[in-house]
Amino acid sequence: MTLLGLQIKRLKADSLDFDAQLSQALAWDGIADKSIESNVQDIIKSVREKGDSAVIHFTQKFDHLSVNSMAELKLSKDYLRQALKNISPVQKDALELAARRIRLYHQRQSQESWIYQESDGSVFGQKITPMDRVGLYIPGGKASYPSTVLMDAIPAQVAGVPELIAVLPTPKGQCNDLVLAALAITGVDEVYTIGGAQAVAALAYGTETIKAVDKIVGPGNVYVAAAKKAVYGQVGIDMVAGPSEILVICDGKTNPDWIAMDLFSQAEHDEQAQSILLCPNPNYIDAVVDSMNKLLPEMERRDIICASLNSRGFLVDVTSLEQAAEISNRIAPEHLELSVEEPDKVLSLLRHAGAIFMGRHTSEALGDYCAGPSHVLPTSGTARFSSALGVYDFQKRTSLINCSPATAKALAKTTSVLARSEGLTAHARAAELRDPSWPDGL
Amino acid sequence: MTLLGLQIKRLKADSLDFDAQLSQALAWDGIADKSIESNVQDIIKSVREKGDSAVIHFTQKFDHLSVNSMAELKLSKDYLRQALKNISPVQKDALELAARRIRLYHQRQSQESWIYQESDGSVFGQKITPMDRVGLYIPGGKASYPSTVLMDAIPAQVAGVPELIAVLPTPKGQCNDLVLAALAITGVDEVYTIGGAQAVAALAYGTETIKAVDKIVGPGNVYVAAAKKAVYGQVGIDMVAGPSEILVICDGKTNPDWIAMDLFSQAEHDEQAQSILLCPNPNYIDAVVDSMNKLLPEMERRDIICASLNSRGFLVDVTSLEQAAEISNRIAPEHLELSVEEPDKVLSLLRHAGAIFMGRHTSEALGDYCAGPSHVLPTSGTARFSSALGVYDFQKRTSLINCSPATAKALAKTTSVLARSEGLTAHARAAELRDPSWPDGL
Numbered sequence: 001m002t003l004l005g006l007q008i009k010r011l012k013a014d015s016l017d018f019d020a021q022l023s024q025a026l027a028w029d030g031i032a033d034k035s036i037e038s039n040v041q042d043i044i045k046s047v048r049e050k051g052d053s054a055v056i057h058f059t060q061k062f063d064h065l066s067v068n069s070m071a072e073l074k075l076s077k078d079y080l081r082q083a084l085k086n087i088s089p090v091q092k093d094a095l096e097l098a099a100r101r102i103r104l105y106h107q108r109q110s111q112e113s114w115i116y117q118e119s120d121g122s123v124f125g126q127k128i129t130p131m132d133r134v135g136l137y138i139p140g141g142k143a144s145y146p147s148t149v150l151m152d153a154i155p156a157q158v159a160g161v162p163e164l165i166a167v168l169p170t171p172k173g174q175c176n177d178l179v180l181a182a183l184a185i186t187g188v189d190e191v192y193t194i195g196g197a198q199a200v201a202a203l204a205y206g207t208e209t210i211k212a213v214d215k216i217v218g219p220g221n222v223y224v225a226a227a228k229k230a231v232y233g234q235v236g237i238d239m240v241a242g243p244s245e246i247l248v249i250c251d252g253k254t255n256p257d258w259i260a261m262d263l264f265s266q267a268e269h270d271e272q273a274q275s276i277l278l279c280p281n282p283n284y285i286d287a288v289v290d291s292m293n294k295l296l297p298e299m300e301r302r303d304i305i306c307a308s309l310n311s312r313g314f315l316v317d318v319t320s321l322e323q324a325a326e327i328s329n330r331i332a333p334e335h336l337e338l339s340v341e342e343p344d345k346v347l348s349l350l351r352h353a354g355a356i357f358m359g360r361h362t363s364e365a366l367g368d369y370c371a372g373p374s375h376v377l378p379t380s381g382t383a384r385f386s387s388a389l390g391v392y393d394f395q396k397r398t399s400l401i402n403c404s405p406a407t408a409k410a411l412a413k414t415t416s417v418l419a420r421s422e423g424l425t426a427h428a429r430a431a432e433l434r435d436p437s438w439p440d441g442l
Numbered sequence: 443m444t445l446l447g448l449q450i451k452r453l454k455a456d457s458l459d460f461d462a463q464l465s466q467a468l469a470w471d472g473i474a475d476k477s478i479e480s481n482v483q484d485i486i487k488s489v490r491e492k493g494d495s496a497v498i499h500f501t502q503k504f505d506h507l508s509v510n511s512m513a514e515l516k517l518s519k520d521y522l523r524q525a526l527k528n529i530s531p532v533q534k535d536a537l538e539l540a541a542r543r544i545r546l547y548h549q550r551q552s553q554e555s556w557i558y559q560e561s562d563g564s565v566f567g568q569k570i571t572p573m574d575r576v577g578l579y580i581p582g583g584k585a586s587y588p589s590t591v592l593m594d595a596i597p598a599q600v601a602g603v604p605e606l607i608a609v610l611p612t613p614k615g616q617c618n619d620l621v622l623a624a625l626a627i628t629g630v631d632e633v634y635t636i637g638g639a640q641a642v643a644a645l646a647y648g649t650e651t652i653k654a655v656d657k658i659v660g661p662g663n664v665y666v667a668a669a670k671k672a673v674y675g676q677v678g679i680d681m682v683a684g685p686s687e688i689l690v691i692c693d694g695k696t697n698p699d700w701i702a703m704d705l706f707s708q709a710e711h712d713e714q715a716q717s718i719l720l721c722p723n724p725n726y727i728d729a730v731v732d733s734m735n736k737l738l739p740e741m742e743r744r745d746i747i748c749a750s751l752n753s754r755g756f757l758v759d760v761t762s763l764e765q766a767a768e769i770s771n772r773i774a775p776e777h778l779e780l781s782v783e784e785p786d787k788v789l790s791l792l793r794h795a796g797a798i799f800m801g802r803h804t805s806e807a808l809g810d811y812c813a814g815p816s817h818v819l820p821t822s823g824t825a826r827f828s829s830a831l832g833v834y835d836f837q838k839r840t841s842l843i844n845c846s847p848a849t850a851k852a853l854a855k856t857t858s859v860l861a862r863s864e865g866l867t868a869h870a871r872a873a874e875l876r877d878p879s880w881p882d883g884l
C-alpha cells in the first residue's frame with residue numbers, strides 16, 4: 001500500500017535522545033494564530049453591545065443563513081421530537097441505550113453535602129448545589145456528533161442543573177437529524193441554531209432573547225475554543241480542548257488488527273489527532289504496522305488517518321510495561337488503552353490519564369459512545385491537571401462555618417494576632433468584638 | 443464624622459427600578475486594560491524563549507533587585523526556618539493553630555477512588571490521583587498575607603501533591619517574616635523571590651532552573667491575573683480573581699457595631715472591595731450607619747474603608763429574609779454572613795455563595811484566618827459556577843472502563859450504529875472486531 005504512504009514514526013525508549021524525540025513528537029502549540037483571537041474579541045464585543053442583532057448578523061455572515069430574527073433561529077421541542085421519527089429505530093435504540101448507560105455511570109458521581117460538629121456545638125461543612133443554567137455548545141458541519149450531546153447534557157442533568165440551553169451552528173441550513181434526536185432524548189430546554197464565537201458570546205453575556213448561562217461546555221473549532229477562553233471568568237467553561245489523542249500500552253499478545261484499528265479510530269478524527277503505541281515486543285509493533293498497511297485501504301477516512309498517523313502518530317519500543325507506564329505518565333494521554341493480560345497491575349503505576357480502557361476487549365471506541373463515562377476528556381497532556389467532564393463540573397461547593405460563642409472567642413485570639421500582623425485591623429476588631437473578655441467586647 | 447464623608451448607597455428592594463440599580467451597583471468589568479494583556483503576553487513570550495535570564499531581567503526591572511543568578515532568588519529551608527524564630531511566639535502559635543484547623547477541615551474533603559462491577563464482570567470506576575507539582579503565587583508588597591500561604595498550600599498537601607513550589611515577589615528586597623514563617627510551617631519544597639507575569643510564565647513553562655508545574659494557585663495583582671488567564675490551558679489555574687466582597691443578611695437583632703465592623707473588614711482590603719448589607723428593618727440599617735460613622739475614625743485603614751464603601755458598598759431595605767436570600771442568590775457573593783436567629787432556615791434558600799458564615803458570633807474574619815475552610819473563594823459573582831479552593835482542586839479523576847467480552851460484544855452493536863451514523867468507520871470497526879459474531883470479528 002505504498003500509494004497511501006503510511007510512514008509512522010518509530011522511537012526507542014532506551015535511545016539516548018529519547019526524551020528530546022518524545023518532546024518533539026508531542027509538541028503542539030494551542031491557538032497560535034493571534035488574528036483568530038483578535039477576530040473573536042471583536043465578535044464578542046459586538047454581541048455584548050448589540051445583542052440579538054449582532055448574533056443574527058454573524059449567523060447570516062458565517063453560516064450563510066437568511067434569517068432576520070432570533071425566533072427563526074430557535075428550534076421547537078416539536079421539531080426535535082420529529083427528528084426522533086426521522087432516524088431509524090436502530091439508531092433511536094442505540095441513542096437511548098447510550099443515554100441510559102451514561103446516566104447510570106454519572107449517578108455514581110453524585111456528591112453529598114456534609115457537616116460535622118465540634119464538641120462545643122460549632123458546625124463546619126460543605127453544601128453542594130447545582131448551577132442554575134448551563135450552555136451546551138454542539139459542533140455543526142463535518143464534526144457533528146450526537147454522542148457529544150449525550151456526554152455533555154446528561155452529567156449536567158444528573159448534577160441537577162434545572163436549565164440547559166444548546167447552541168449548534170447549521171451552516172447553509174445543514175442539520176443532522178441524529179444530533180436533534182439526541183437533543184430530544186436528553187430533553188434540553190432551549191435550542192438555537194447558532195454557533196461560533198457569536199454563540200459563545202451570547203451564552204456568556206446574554207442577549208434580549210438568550211438568558212446568560214453560568215457555564216459553557218462542549219467542543220468546537222479554534223474560534224469556539226478562543227471564544228471560550230476569552231469569556232472564561234465571566235462564566236465557567238469545561239476546558240480549552242486541543243487535538244485528541246490515544247495511547248495504547250500493549251504486551252504484544254492482542255490481535256494486532258484490533259490495535260491497528262484502535263490507532264485508526266483516533267487518527268480518523270482529524271489530521272491533528274495523535275495515536276501512540278508503546279510495546280515491549282518489537283516484532284509485535286511490526287505486526288501492528290503490517291495490520292495498518294493491510295487495513296488502511298478499506299477505511300473510508302484513509303486520507304485523514306494516513307495524514308494524522310504520518311504527522312502526529314508514533315510507535316515506541318519500550319523495555320518493559322513499567323517503562324511504558326512511566327512514559328505514559330509523562331504524556332498524560334486523553335485516552336489510555338491497557339491491552340495487557342493484567343491491566344490492574346499497570347493501572348497501579350499510572351498517575352495521569354483522562355480515561356483508561358482496560359483489557360483486550362475494551363476498545364476505546366466503546367467509551368466514545370456508550371460505556372458510560374463521558375467522552376469529554378482532557379486532551380494534549382492536560383490530564384496532568386484536569387479530569388473527565390462529570391457531575392462535579394456542574395455543581396459548586398459552598399463552605400459552611402457556624403461558630404458557637406466559645407469557638408468564636410477562641411478563634412478571635414488567633415484571628416486578632418494574624419490580622420494585626422497583616423495590618424488588617426478591622427478584621428481583628430470584627431473578631432474581638434464577639435469576645436466578651438476583650439476590653440471592648442460585648 | 444462628615445470630614446471622612448461616609449456616603450454609602452442605600453437601595454430599596456421593592457422599588458420599581460431595583461433590578462437596574464442592583465446591576466449598576468454590582469458592575470465590574472474584569473481586566474479591562476488591553477495594554478496590560480499585551481505587556482503580559484510579551485513577558486510570557488520572553489520567559490518562554492530566554493528562560494532564567496528573562497526571569498532575572500524582569501526581576502531586576504520590576505522588583506529593583508540587583509541579582510544576576512537564579513541561585514540568588516532562591517530561599518533556602520534554613521532561611522525560612524530562621525523566619526520562624528524572628529516572629530513572636532504568639533504569632534507562631536497563631537500560625538500553627540490556623541494551619542492545624544485548616545488541615546483538619548480539608549481532610550474531610552478527601553475523595554476516594556471507586557469502582558463498581560456489572561453482573562457479567564465488567565468494571566467501571568473513577569481513579570483519584572493528586573497532581574505531581576503545584577505552584578503557589580504569594581503576593582508581595584502591601585498585600586502580603588501569611589494566611590494565604592496556609593490556605594493555598596495545605597489543601598494541596600492534603601490532596602497528596604508531592605511537590606509544592608512557591609513564588610513571592612520581594613520588591614526592593616522587602617520580605618515579610620510572617621509569610622516566610624508560614625512557608626516554613628507548611629514545608630513548601632522550593633521558594634523563589636520572583637513575582638508578576640514573569641513568575642507565572644516560569645511556573646507554567648519552566649526554565650533551566652524552575653521545573654514547570656501542573657497548576658498555579660494564589661491571588662495577585664492585575665498582571666498576575668492576566669498572566670494566569672494567559673497560561674490557562676498550558677497549566678491549570680485556580681481562578682481569575684476579581685475584587686472581594688461580603689454580603690451580610692441580618693434580621694436586625696445583632697449588635698450593629700458587629701455588623702459595621704464586618705462591613706469594614708471587607709472594605710479595608712482595597713478600594714474595589716464590596717460590602718453589602720440586606721436587612722428587613724430600616725431602623726436597624728440606620729443603626730449600622732450610625733455605628734459605621736462612630737467606628738470609622740478609629741480605623742487605621744479608614745481612608746480605604748471610606749473609599750470602598752462610598753464607591754462600591756450598598757445597603758438594601760428588603761421586605762423579608764426570603765427576599766434577602768433571593769437577592770443574595772442573584773449576587774452570588776464570595777462571603778455571605780447570616781447574622782440571624784435561625785441561620786439554617788435561610789441557608790435552605792441559598793444557592794450560590796463561596797462561603798457562608800452562620801450565626802451572630804461567626805464573623806467573616808474568622809474564616810479569613812483560622813476557622814478551617816480555605817479563604818480562597820470565588821469572587822465577583824463567580825460563585826454561580828465555581829467553588830472554594832479545596833482538596834479536589836489538586837486531584838484529578840480518571841474514568842476506568844474494563845469490559846468483559848460479553849459487554850464488549852453488547853456495546854459493539856450500539857457503538858457500531860452510532861459511529862457509522864457519525865461517519866467514523868474506524869470507531870465502528872474497532873468495536874466490531876472484538877465481537878466474534880460480527881462477520882469479520884475474531
